[in-house]
Amino acid sequence: MEGDKIMKKKQVLVVDDEQHIIELIQFNLESNNFNVLVCENGEDALILANKEPPDVIILDLMLTGINGLEVCKKLRNGEATKKIPIIMLTAKGEETDKVLGLELGADDYLTKPFSIRELLARVKALLRRYEDIVDEPANLIKVQDIIIDTDKHEVMKNEKYIDLTLKEFELLKILAENRGKVLSRNSLLDKVWGYDYFGETRTVDVHIRHLRKKIEDDDGNPVCIETIRGIGYKMK
Numbered sequence: 511m512e513g514d515k516i517m518k519k520k521q522v523l524v525v526d527d528e529q530h531i532i533e534l535i536q537f538n539l540e541s542n543n544f545n546v547l548v549c550e551n552g553e554d555a556l557i558l559a560n561k562e563p564p565d566v567i568i569l570d571l572m573l574t575g576i577n578g579l580e581v582c583k584k585l586r587n588g589e590a591t592k593k594i595p596i597i598m599l600t601a602k603g604e605e606t607d608k609v610l611g612l613e614l615g616a617d618d619y620l621t622k623p624f625s626i627r628e629l630l631a632r633v634k635a636l637l638r639r640y641e642d643i644v645d646e647p648a649n650l651i652k653v654q655d656i657i658i659d660t661d662k663h664e665v666m667k668n669e670k671y672i673d674l675t676l677k678e679f680e681l682l683k684i685l686a687e688n689r690g691k692v693l694s695r696n697s698l699l700d701k702v703w704g705y706d707y708f709g710e711t712r713t714v715d716v717h718i719r720h721l722r723k724k725i726e727d728d729d730g731n732p733v734c735i736e737t738i739r740g741i742g743y744k745m746k
Contacts, residue, residue, distance in 0.1 A: 520637055521545040521562070525555040525581070526570040526599065531622075535568060538626050539633070552576030556584055559591045565640075566633050569616070570599040571607050579611055586615035586675065593663075595636040595676055599624070612716040615675045618703060619713070635704030640676060651686045653745060654734055656725060658686055667725060677702060678721045681714075685735060685745040694742040718743055 524535050527550045536546045547564060549555050552573045559567065567585070571578035578598060585591040598611045598619040608619050618632055651658040657666045663679060665672045674682065680702045685693065693701075695711035703713070722735055734746045 519543055519545045520565040521547065522633060523547045523549070523555065523558055523564040523567045525549055525552070525568065525573065525578070527551065527573050528570075531570075531599075534626065535629065538630060542630060544633075550574075552578065552581040555581055556588075559585060559594065560588060563590050563594060565594070566636055567594055567596045568599065568629070568633070569596055571611060572601060579607065579614060582611055582614045582616050592673070593676060595640060597629070597632055597636065609712065609716050612713060613720050617675065617677045632703075636676075639680060639702070639704045651683065653686045653689060656682075656686075656734070658683055665725075672724050674721070674724060677717050678724070681717055681721055682725070685743060689745045692738045692741055692744045696742075698742065714742075 522539055522544050524532055524539075524546060525548075526532050526535070529550075532548050532550070536548055539546045547558055547562070549558055550573075552575050555567075555569070555573075556576075558564075569578050569581060573581070576584075582596060582598070585594065585596065592615075596616045596618075598608070598616045599622055600608050600611070600619055601622050608621075611619060617636060620629055620632065649660045651660065655668050658679075659665070660683060665674055665679065665682065681698065684698065684701055695714045698714050699711065718735060718737075725734070736744050736746055738744060
């Protein structure tokens with residue numbers, strides 16, 4: 511029923527060891543009609559995420575015990591949690607951790623201090639993109655020896671499944687749909703991340719690099735994603 515759709519709220523897991531940040535995020539998410547689960551350490555985050563998988567996880571990197579990077583890695587390796595969108599929260603200047611987090615499978619990141627309005631926009635954008643993929647009609651896209659199933663959200667290469675994160679899948683799909691066309695980094699940010707977020711192109715570069723590692727040939731043959739210097743990428 512239509513009323514059932516309205517009543518159903520998306521669930522967000524917030525993981526941070528700073529109580530005032532948890533309270534700030536929780537209040538604003540709940541004010542925007544989200545259900546919110548909270549915890550202050552990595553161990554509890556993994557238990558909660560596996561027991562009751564949320565729609566989105568907001569994950570601080572600097573946690574006591576298991577840090578956010580290790581939590582992210584474990585989530586991506588877990589069958590029940592590997593496709594949950596993850597937004598990382600990082601302290602200013604942790605550039606290495608940002609890149610490593612993206613390579614471990616995080617979908618996006620925000621640097622503290624952050625705008626709560628921007629965080630809400632990122633959460634909503636990730637949910638929209640995920641729902642768009644789930645609702646797409648059955649379709650297969652073939653590029654060389656890679657087959658992209660947009661209905662099942664699966665990718666195969668030489669009859670073997672390739673495990674991709676949500677953002678890696680979206681990047682591959684968009685590049686394949688626009689095969690031969692050059693797509694700028696800003697365009698990919700807008701199309702894949704779902705909001706006007708210009709200026710921080712490192713996010714795209716890291717995801718492309720990680721995607722290439724997963725789809726390239728073992729014998730060293732050239733990868734089908736080509737870098738266009740100073741502009742962006744295209745699929746051959």
